[in-house]
Amino acid sequence: MVCGPPYDETCVQDQHGQGRVLDYMAKTALIAVYAQAGSALSAYPSGVASDKWGRKPLVYMACLGMGGIYLFMGCNKGTPENLAMLLGFFWGVCNGCFVAVDFAIAIDTLPDKNDAARYLGVWGVSAFVGTTLGPITGGLALYFLGALR
Numbered sequence: 001m002v003c004g005p006p007y008d009e010t011c012v013q014d015q016h017g018q019g020r021v022l023d024y025m026a027k028t029a030l031i032a033v034y035a036q037a038g039s040a041l042s043a044y045p046s047g048v049a050s051d052k053w054g055r056k057p058l059v060y061m062a063c064l065g066m067g068g069i070y071l072f073m074g075c076n077k078g079t080p081e082n083l084a085m086l087l088g089f090f091w092g093v094c095n096g097c098f099v100a101v102d103f104a105i106a107i108d109t110l111p112d113k114n115d116a117a118r119y120l121g122v123w124g125v126s127a128f129v130g131t132t133l134g135p136i137t138g139g140l141a142l143y144f145l146g147a148l149r
Contacts, residue, residue, distance in 0.1 A: 027081065031088035038092025039099065046097035050104055058101045065094035102127075 050058050069091045073079060079087075106123045110116055 027084075031085060034085050034089040035092030035095065038089040038094075039096030040092075042093040042096035043100040046100040047104060050101045055101050055105050055108070058097055059105075062094045062098035062101070066091055066098070069094070 046058055046062075069087050073084070073087060106120060110119050112119070
């Protein structure tokens with residue numbers, strides 16, 4: 001990420017005379033912003049597409065896209081910052097597609113439309129548990145297993 005003068009502890013001049021942000025928390029947050037933007041842009045068109053082409057193809061495409069990006073980013077430590085930001089955006093596009101179509105599947109498969117709130121509440125909790133436990137267990141694994149290198 002390029003930044004201009006005045007240079008300080010968060011933005012230092014590199015060997016090419018350009019300013020570079022050293023604040024990795026800011027870079028991580030920026031990747032998240034790009035991902036959210038990608039999700040916001042893809043959610044509505046994905047819902048429309050799932051009505052036209054079906055739910056399964058879009059879920060498969062979204063999961064393959066997110067998985068491919070995870071594999072690429074995990075196996076390439078030297079990924080340039082601009083590519084990491086772009087991949088964050090495309091991950092968000094895939095995630096927005098998945099979330100929109102997943103919600104459509106949840107609506108389509110409600111056993112009783114009169115108890116929709118209860119069933120969607122259970123669906124929401126099940127989605128929340130996975131996105132909560134996954135980073136916790138993954139983070140602990142990276143912390144402990146990464147130290148083995």
